[in-house]
Amino acid sequence: xxxxxxxxxxxxxxxxxxxxxxxxxxxxxxxxxxxxxxxxxxxxxxxxxxxxxxxxxxxxxxxxxxxxxxxxxxxxxxxxxxxxxxxxxxxxxxxxxxxxxxxxxxxxxxxxx
Amino acid sequence: xxxxxxxxxxxxxxxxxxxxxxxxxxxxxxxxxxxxxxxxxxxxxxxxxxxxxxxxxxxxxxxxxxxxxxxxxxxxxxxxxxxxxxxxxxxxxxxxxxxxxxxxxxxxxxxxxxxxxxxxxxxxxxxxxxxxxxxxxxxxxxxxxxxxxxxxxxxxxxxxxxxxxxxxxxxxxxxxxxxxxxxxxxxxxxxxxxxxxxxxxxxxxxxxxxxxxxxxxxxxxxxxxxxxxxx
Ligand code: SF4
Ligand code: FES
Numbered sequence: 001x002x003x004x005x006x007x008x009x010x011x012x013x014x015x016x017x018x019x020x021x022x023x024x025x026x027x028x029x030x031x032x033x034x035x036x037x038x039x040x041x042x043x044x045x046x047x048x049x050x051x052x053x054x055x056x057x058x059x060x061x062x063x064x065x066x067x068x069x070x071x072x073x074x075x076x077x078x079x080x081x082x083x084x085x086x087x088x089x090x091x092x093x094x095x096x097x098x099x100x101x102x103x104x105x106x107x108x109x110x111x112x113x
Numbered sequence: 114x115x116x117x118x119x120x121x122x123x124x125x126x127x128x129x130x131x132x133x134x135x136x137x138x139x140x141x142x143x144x145x146x147x148x149x150x151x152x153x154x155x156x157x158x159x160x161x162x163x164x165x166x167x168x169x170x171x172x173x174x175x176x177x178x179x180x181x182x183x184x185x186x187x188x189x190x191x192x193x194x195x196x197x198x199x200x201x202x203x204x205x206x207x208x209x210x211x212x213x214x215x216x217x218x219x220x221x222x223x224x225x226x227x228x229x230x231x232x233x234x235x236x237x238x239x240x241x242x243x244x245x246x247x248x249x250x251x252x253x254x255x256x257x258x259x260x261x262x263x264x265x266x267x268x269x270x271x272x273x274x275x276x277x278x279x280x281x282x283x284x285x286x287x288x289x290x291x292x293x294x295x296x297x298x299x300x301x302x303x304x305x306x307x308x309x310x311x312x313x314x315x316x317x318x319x320x321x322x323x324x325x326x327x328x329x330x331x332x333x334x335x336x337x338x339x340x341x342x343x344x
Contacts, residue, residue, distance in 0.1 A: 010123065010207035010215065014267050021199055025179030029313040030264070077311060083334065086313050086326040 170256025180258035226273035231292030259315035271304035275315035275325030
């Protein structure tokens, strides 16, 4: 007997993020978004830890890194919002990462206290 | 090289992948390979194409994780990265059979964003400042690749998606169109243009080299300006 297929809703395929295939075609824009969001969540936790003991160097290092990452990626998003063409978004992402590393090194090396 | 093809039929509930070894010449496209497979090895393999020259958009599929027009994608450069090339139907659309999907949701998202021309307005100024951006954006041929690539389309079924918002952008800037009021409400509503995450996946895959992401950002600027100025 044949099932009446017309009554069944047809399945819809979505990317299965657990599969390698889903990540294969992933472009930098998705990474920029993911990193910024992940940094935001991590930042909440890191700041709580930081407030409990502001003088712990490893936590200071983590907060500094996350602030730079989240902030610079936010700056990238703002620049795009204000009209920088989207074709520059990947270059901006890379620039934000490089600038982040440079500022991190600078801030860490130049301890003012 | 091996081609892994997604297979699904409404009568048989389980999806599977079939593998076919193929010989790819210098100019062999993914579509050529599929046609070859259907002619010689899998006569029941279903896929869609019409023009074969990158004009109609009906051959859009996900090849090695990326939305592409299969008639414009050559096999050789893909297979250099790996001996197997995986072909699936577009994401976010109901399956019809094998690589064929039902594009009705595309039409519905277009309608939801009010992306149909409503005649009755005044002819536009010849010097409309947005004109160069619109000139590019009107070239969309509705292939659905950008909708398949968009992650937000999955999470918010009421989000119109890149193609519909791109169309809405062209219409909102068109002085001859009289449908702005209704469109404004949906496009700038809760599930509209501000739901976009700005990942620009749509722009990365659009085979017409349009940038729906730019159109979305333009719409956003328009909305933000309208909060402060009467435009
Ligand atoms: S914007 Fe590009 S990818 Fe999206 S439907 Fe139109 S032509 Fe296809
Ligand atoms: S068959 Fe028309 S675009 Fe590929």
